[in-house]
Amino acid sequence: MIISQNDIRTRFKAQGLKVTPQRAAIYKALAETTSHPTAEALFQQVAKDYPMISPNTVYYTLSTLKNVGLVKEVNYWHDRTRFDANVTPHHHLICLDCRAIFDIEDRSLNQIRQKAKIPKDFQVLSHQVEFYGYCSSCQKAQARQPSSSSRHSHIQSTRRKP
Amino acid sequence: MIISQNDIRTRFKAQGLKVTPQRAAIYKALAETTSHPTAEALFQQVAKDYPMISPNTVYYTLSTLKNVGLVKEVNYWHDRTRFDANVTPHHHLICLDCRAIFDIEDRSLNQIRQKAKIPKDFQVLSHQVEFYGYCSSCQKAQARQPSSSSRHSHIQSTRRKP
DNA sequence: ATCCTTGTTAGGAATCATTCTTATATAGCA
DNA sequence: TGCTATATAAGAATGATTCCTAACAAGGAT
Incomplete structure (x- = not known):
């Protein structure tokens, strides 16, 4: 499922979030997969386009998106947390x-x-x-x-x- | 729900487990609560009777009991794992x-x-x-x-x- | 009852996902 | 364009859990 920059912008704005390139890239990567990736998998994915991004930013961003209801966490294995943009x-x-x-x-x-x-x-x-x-x-x-x-x-x- | 030493012995034997005092105490503590405690909470509880017990033993024991199906893990919070003897x-x-x-x-x-x-x-x-x-x-x-x-x-x- | 073998325990060190801290950078409004 | 609050990056810190190892003990065999 492709998601446009405009959709991302609209969703972020609706939650009062600033639209930064890193944040948009993280959300886009998550919204376009059904694989319930880990924070690290998202970091790997986003790092292809943003080589300077830090894992920290991914954690911070996912936490922010979770707080406003744009992503959900799942953790069935007492293992690394996995994320889902299907809320x-x-x-x-x-x-x-x-x-x-x-x-x-x-x-x-x-x-x-x-x-x-x-x-x-x-x-x-x-x-x-x-x-x-x-x-x-x-x-x-x-x-x-x-x-x-x-x-x-x-x-x-x-x-x-x- | 009180559980007797005999019941514990029977259940352990049925799974081919040695019956040690620590192991029995951990299982007893878990089987007699409905609070889905953490490993640490169980450690605290068992340490009242076995002051020398190590957290390690609690982890090892819970892992063993889980492997034979005598306890289950739950982890709804991506937080500390919690345990349940109701299988x-x-x-x-x-x-x-x-x-x-x-x-x-x-x-x-x-x-x-x-x-x-x-x-x-x-x-x-x-x-x-x-x-x-x-x-x-x-x-x-x-x-x-x-x-x-x-x-x-x-x-x-x-x-x-x- | 005693011995042996193997699984168990205790203790300490190590792991590693995640969070904290802080300094710098930037989105977005005035 | 400048300001201000928020976001980012980098590194250090946290802490539940696991790993490692030596000493120990359950329980079957002798």
Whole structure:
């Protein structure tokens, strides 16, 4: 999904944010992928066009964008935080092997709040559903090599084990 | 929920784990609370009876218990990991203010997998639902003091801001 | 009951994503 | 064009967790 500089400008202005080249580039990189990248992956991506950018700026920018609601964080692995510019209600498929995160758009999942048995004294504002399992690539890889794992391409975590 | 040494022994043996006093104490502390404590909170608790225990042992033990399926991790905040000895399928209420985590037992939420629109090539093994909002204590606190937050008692995170 | 083997524990050092600090630069308004 | 507040870059600091290693102990075998 391509996003124009004008769209970015409009969204930033609507939140009272200054429109700087670095900030726009970070948001653009995130908005144009569905891979739920880490801050470091975004840094790598943006550094192609802005070689002098610091990781710090990426962290600061993501924090700012999160605070105004333009990005969301996800962190299913107690691992590096991953980011998502899709802030509409949606849910996730999470591969237990390669750790890829896929979006699910299923309106019916947005309705479960009405039916769930939630204590009356808890005020619910939002909810989220995660499905855990194996993506098609990892299923095929497992069929081939039942032992090893995480060898095909997706954005992955580097550090820490499952 | 009190758990006997015999139950602990049985569960450990069933997973081929040695039954050591430290390990039993850690599991007991976790199994007897619903507060989803951090590793450090468990360390503090167990240290009352085992003053020489090291944080390391708590981490190692929790990792071991997780690997055999006796405990689960949750990490909604990209913060310290929190643990749960309730490994049956259940879902969570999460307070955005004090960060308390409450269990929901609602069988109907276990059924949503059948109805959700999930790509056929993704093999789902489990799923989980989280509801975000404000617990009753925080609602009251906000009514009193609309500005500040997180002043009432629950197990909290110490570091990093929301 | 004692010995052995192997998994467990304690302690200290190391890791590394993230945050903090500070000085410089720049967006955007007057 | 100049001002002011905010953003950026660079480096240092933080802190939960992991790594490493030596001493220890559970529990099966003798």
